[in-house]
Amino acid sequence: MNRACFSRLIDEHYRPLLAYARVLTTGNPQQAKEIVQDAFIAAWQAIGRFDVSRDFGVWLRGIVRNKWREQARRHSREVSLDEAELEALESSIRNWCGEEGQSVLLEKLADCRGKLPEALAQ
Amino acid sequence: MNAMNPESTPSIQERLIDELLREPLFDGDSEFVKELQQQLDAAYKQRRVRGFRLIVSSAAALLIGMITVATWLGEVHMSQSEASIALNRKNSIDALLSNPDRTYLREWRVPDQEKSMSRVYDGARNQERIRVGALSGLVSTDKLTIAPVAGDYPGNRYAQHADPSWKHAMLAPVSTFSIDVDHASYTHIRGMLRAGEDVPRDAVRIEECINAFSYDYREPAGDAPFAVGADVAECPWAPGNHLVRIAIKGKEIDTSKRPESNLVFLLDVSGSMMDPNKLPLVQHSMRKLAGQLDERDRVSIVVYAGSEGVALPPTRMDAAGREAVMSALDRLVAGGSTNGGAGIVRAYQLAQEQLVPGGTNRVILATDGDFNVGLTENQTLVDLVKEKAKDGVYLTVLGYGMGNLNDEMMDAITRDGNGNYYYIDSASEGDRVFGTNLAGTLVTIAKDVKIQVEFNPAKVADYRLVGYANRMLANEDFANDKVDAGDIGSGHTVTAFYEVKPAKPESRVAGLRYQRTSETAEIAGEWLGVKLRYKAPDGDTSRLTEFSLEQRPTRFAEADDDFRFASAVAMFGMKLRGQDEAKELTWERVRSIADGASSTGDVAQRREFVEMLTRLAQDEARKAGVSTESRFPQRDRLLEPAEVKPDHRPIRRPNTEIRPESR
Numbered sequence: 061m062n063r064a065c066f067s068r069l070i071d072e073h074y075r076p077l078l079a080y081a082r083v084l085t086t087g088n089p090q091q092a093k094e095i096v097q098d099a100f101i102a103a104w105q106a107i108g109r110f111d112v113s114r115d116f117g118v119w120l121r122g123i124v125r126n127k128w129r130e131q132a133r134r135h136s137r138e139v140s141l142d143e144a145e146l147e148a149l150e151s152s153i154r155n156w157c158g159e160e161g162q163s164v165l166l167e168k169l170a171d172c173r174g175k176l177p178e179a180l181a182q
Numbered sequence: 183m184n185a186m187n188p189e190s191t192p193s194i195q196e197r198l199i200d201e202l203l204r205e206p207l208f209d210g211d212s213e214f215v216k217e218l219q220q221q222l223d224a225a226y227k228q229r230r231v232r233g234f235r236l237i238v239s240s241a242a243a244l245l246i247g248m249i250t251v252a253t254w255l256g257e258v259h260m261s262q263s264e265a266s267i268a269l270n271r272k273n274s275i276d277a278l279l280s281n282p283d284r285t286y287l288r289e290w291r292v293p294d295q296e297k298s299m300s301r302v303y304d305g306a307r308n309q310e311r312i313r314v315g316a317l318s319g320l321v322s323t324d325k326l327t328i329a330p331v332a333g334d335y336p337g338n339r340y341a342q343h344a345d346p347s348w349k350h351a352m353l354a355p356v357s358t359f360s361i362d363v364d365h366a367s368y369t370h371i372r373g374m375l376r377a378g379e380d381v382p383r384d385a386v387r388i389e390e391c392i393n394a395f396s397y398d399y400r401e402p403a404g405d406a407p408f409a410v411g412a413d414v415a416e417c418p419w420a421p422g423n424h425l426v427r428i429a430i431k432g433k434e435i436d437t438s439k440r441p442e443s444n445l446v447f448l449l450d451v452s453g454s455m456m457d458p459n460k461l462p463l464v465q466h467s468m469r470k471l472a473g474q475l476d477e478r479d480r481v482s483i484v485v486y487a488g489s490e491g492v493a494l495p496p497t498r499m500d501a502a503g504r505e506a507v508m509s510a511l512d513r514l515v516a517g518g519s520t521n522g523g524a525g526i527v528r529a530y531q532l533a534q535e536q537l538v539p540g541g542t543n544r545v546i547l548a549t550d551g552d553f554n555v556g557l558t559e560n561q562t563l564v565d566l567v568k569e570k571a572k573d574g575v576y577l578t579v580l581g582y583g584m585g586n587l588n589d590e591m592m593d594a595i596t597r598d599g600n601g602n603y604y605y606i607d608s609a610s611e612g613d614r615v616f617g618t619n620l621a622g623t624l625v626t627i628a629k630d631v632k633i634q635v636e637f638n639p640a641k642v643a644d645y646r647l648v649g650y651a652n653r654m655l656a657n658e659d660f661a662n663d664k665v666d667a668g669d670i671g672s673g674h675t676v677t678a679f680y681e682v683k684p685a686k687p688e689s690r691v692a693g694l695r696y697q698r699t700s701e702t703a704e705i706a707g708e709w710l711g712v713k714l715r716y717k718a719p720d721g722d723t724s725r726l727t728e729f730s731l732e733q734r735p736t737r738f739a740e741a742d743d744d745f746r747f748a749s750a751v752a753m754f755g756m757k758l759r760g761q762d763e764a765k766e767l768t769w770e771r772v773r774s775i776a777d778g779a780s781s782t783g784d785v786a787q788r789r790e791f792v793e794m795l796t797r798l799a800q801d802e803a804r805k806a807g808v809s810t811e812s813r814f815p816q817r818d819r820l821l822e823p824a825e826v827k828p829d830h831r832p833i834r835r836p837n838t839e840i841r842p843e844s845r
Contacts, residue, residue: 065224070215078214079201083194097218104222145194152195 063166066104069116074100084128084141094132099123121150131134244467281626324403332473340384341590343651345761348644351637351685353389355644358660360653360667361430361631362387363674365394366581366595366605370589371758375794381758385589388649389678390754391528395791396784397675397744399431407628408432410714412644412731415741417681418749418766418775419756424735426645426680427745435672437621442478443542444496445471445624448529452487457550457561459607460583464548467580467612471546472507474620475499482532483510485523496536519807526566533575540720542624543575548606549592550583567595568666574720576626577601578671580615597652622671628716630724633678634660636711641685644765648679648752660715663724670716677748682709698735703772708732743779747788750776754795769799 081092081099088154102123103110110119125146131137141149349357367390374381402409410430417423447468457463472481476499483494494510510538529545537543567577578601579592596603602623606612615623630800632655637645647654659665670676708730715724738746753772758766773795780788 067219070218074215074218076202077200082201083197093214097214097221100218103220149194149198152198157329 066107070100073117073120074115076153077124080121081124081128083149084124091131095124095127098127102127115154119152120148120151125180187768198809218793236611240563241371255652259683259712275711277605280296286624308415321530321611340382341385341652345651345759346647346654347498348646348683350367350644351642352639355639356634356657357647358632358634358655358657359647359650359678359682360597360655361470361633361669361670361676362597362650362653362668363393363676363679364593364603365390366592366603367391367606368394369605369611370581372794373605376607379786380717382753383759386755387593387651388752389653390649390758391755392677392679392748392751393675395747395787397431397648397677398430398783399429399675399744401431402433406433407716407718410712410727410729411589412710412712412729413736413745414709414731414733414742415736415745416738417648418738419753419763420681422683424682424684424709425738425749426682426731428635428680430631430670430674430714431745432597432622432627432672432674432676433671435621435625435627436723437474440478440621443475443480443537443539443544443624444533444536444538445475445479445481445542446529446533446536446545447481447484448481448525448545448547449485449493449514450487455582457583463582463606463609463612464580464607465514466549468511469508470612470763471616471620472499472504472511474616475504480536480538482529482536483507484525484532486527490601492528492532511642527562530536530566530570533803534570534573537574538685539574542626544578545570545575546580546625548580549580550581563591563595567601568727578623579603581605588727593652597668602669614626619673622673625672626669626719628671629719629721630663630667630718630807631670631676631714632660632665632724633669634713634715635680636713637682638705638708639685640706641709642682643685645680645682648681649755650678660713663717663722669719679749679752680710705730706733720811743782746775746778747783750779750795751791754791769802 075156077099078092082089085095089112090157099120103120112115287755346357367385367387370385371381371391375386387771400409400411408430410428411425412428414424414426417425449464449468451461455464475481480496481494481499482496483493485491485493493514494506497506499507526545526547529547533543533545557765571577577596579596581589581592581603582605592603604611604623605614606615633653634657653668655665655667707731710729711730714727716727717724736745738749741749750772753764753767757769757772759768773792776788776795777792780792784790
């Protein structure tokens with residue numbers, strides 16, 4: 061694993077991951093950004109523990125969730141989503157992102173947006 | 183809904199979509215990555231120190247692991263060495279990759295895309311998994327044995343299997359494998375060769391090539407579900423070696439006497455099926471099948487794309503029913519993504535509702551390969567199919583088209599799951615599977631057929647099984663009725679070859695205490711003993727058949743047509759798999775053997791194979807250029823003097839070689 065490889069992984073994953081973090085932090089972009097950056101650094105440091113047969117995105121989201129809980133704890137904020145909602149979020153992001161990478165994801169989302177009610181499709 | 187957030191009316195999914203589509207992400211989108219890179223650079227410096235420690239510790243772990251594995255293999259099972267290197271994946275990726283020939287982790291880039299395919303051998307579950315995804319970058323490419331994917335079909339997925347290696351008859355006298363009557367691999371290769379493509383090594387299952395052809399083996403006598411025999415001739419590719427053939431012929435069941443059937447067509451109509459060589463071909467094969475059915479049979483059609491649905495409820499195949507099937511087939515249109523998981527569940531449910539006890543209950547799945555949504559892991563599907571097979575519903579998988587073919591999954595779900603797998607590359611192949619071979623396709627006459635061969639070290643020095651790379655069984659699983667194996671259908675023929683190095687009498691050690699049995703006079707001349715276990719289609723306990731082979735090896739040129747033709751097909755497979763044993767073989771030689779043996783059996787099919795070889799031989803000659811030709815003019819002929827005059831071949835003796843002797 062070298063830096064170049066990891067950079068590719070970052071490019072592939074950072075957008076969905078940021079979106080995910082923003083849902084978690086209920087629209088606090090600055091906090092979401094910090095969490096994702098921390099998560100990537102944690103991932104880089106712990107890359108040896110990543111099980112290559114698993115999906116990298118799933119692993120990263122796990123790290124993001126941990127960072128998010130940690131931050132909430134540190135700031136004595138209550139975590140704003142319960143486990144069931146987290147699971148629903150995880151399963152929908154997994155459905156959309158799967159292992160197909162970002163480009164496919166965005167195409168699919170563009171499709172989805174077409175189907176959304178006006179109010180949401182901004 | 184969330185108590186903390188009463189004002190958030192949109193669902194969590196909608197919020198996610200909203201966030202994902204935000205453009206730009208935020209003010210400093212490009213800044214984000216830059217910042218992150220800087221933070222990583224700082225972290226990188228720390229990691230180099232830690233990384234060094236990691237390498238040292240993982241190297242130690244690897245060493246211990248390898249010693250343990252080696253000891254274990256040595257004691258327990260020499261023959262399992264290729265199949266079960268117990269690797270602890272979590273140890274370290276470096277450890278996995280340090281032995282690139284043995285490692286089961288492969289990653290390569292799909293051409294022109296920043297995507298990769300990787301295979302991971304999961305030692306704990308003894309299975310391989312494949313993922314396609316972003317370049318994980320977890321493996322630095324310079325360390326890898328890059329396994330090339332066929333350039334134009336980056337989406338085809340094949341399982342990798344090591345070829346059975348040479349075994350010493352004294353150290354590992356027993357060899358066990360499951361039969362395989364499928365021939366999808368051959369049809370698939372044929373399609374690629376026709377299209378002028380390179381054939382990826384992993385697409386080639388030699389036994390499926392051999393078994394794609396019908397051979398004129400002796401019919402079983404009486405009530406026996408199949409006849410089995412063995413014979414030996416000189417090995418056409420290695421002078422001095424012998425080739426042992428084990429031949430099985432399933433009982434022919436007259437189509438008019440086949441039992442009632444309950445068939446569920448499960449048809450993939452996802453967008454990728456739109457190609458002319460997919461859905462239209464599916465419709466063609468299904469029409470062909472429906473046309474062969476009659477009042478005894480019932481058909482339902484389930485289609486799946488983004489969602490699954492019943493296109494035709496269970497319908498009896500009288501004239502009106504056939505009409506209904508035809509019009510349901512005509513209405514099919516391709517579109518949408520693939521939800522094969524839900525489809526297969528629905529199809530099995532229908533099959534079960536309509537179950538005909540003692541009849542043929544089968545789900546016939548036609549797809550180009552991918553089950554994207556729902557049950558995606560191969561293992562889950564395999565489990566489902568196995569479980570349903572226990573209830574009496576079997577599976578037939580029909581593979582179509584190129585580019586997205588998940589050969590691995592289709593082979594895996596039919597391998598042990600009481601199913602068969604066909605690859606349909608043309609209308610004529612569809613006609614063959616559902617026309618002439620319909621009974622074989624539908625009627626299973628024996629299941630879990632396992633073969634165990636014990637070699638006599640007095641006669642055999644070394645041996646290797648040709649093909650059956652993913653059908654090898656542990657020797658102890660032979661008698662274990664819980665371990666699944668392949669099925670045999672009506673009229674199917676199965677051929678297995680062992681290449682054998684005969685023992686040299688002068689190198690034998692006399693007076694061995696524990697090898698004495700092989701020296702007793704009455705069995706001293708035997709090459710090997712064959713044991714075969716099988717279950718009745720509805721049975722749970724296996725039956726055993728045994729016989730032994732004692733025969734002077736026939737000269738290759740005098741072996742029967744089937745023997746010579748099948749060995750030409752074996753050579754074809756060996757060459758495509760790049761086996762060392764086939765290095766010296768030229769396509770021209772394979773062609774000439776096949777050519778000389780193509781006037782029996784299904785002549786049209788054999789001639790087609792010979793023509794394919796002719797093209798390969800021409801390509802080879804063109805590549806080699808004329809210079810090689812003139813330097814080694816005699817090379818091919820020297821290998822096989824008996825082949826110089828093909829007219830000299832004696833008339834084929836009728837089946838004298840195949841002699842089952844049940845004991």
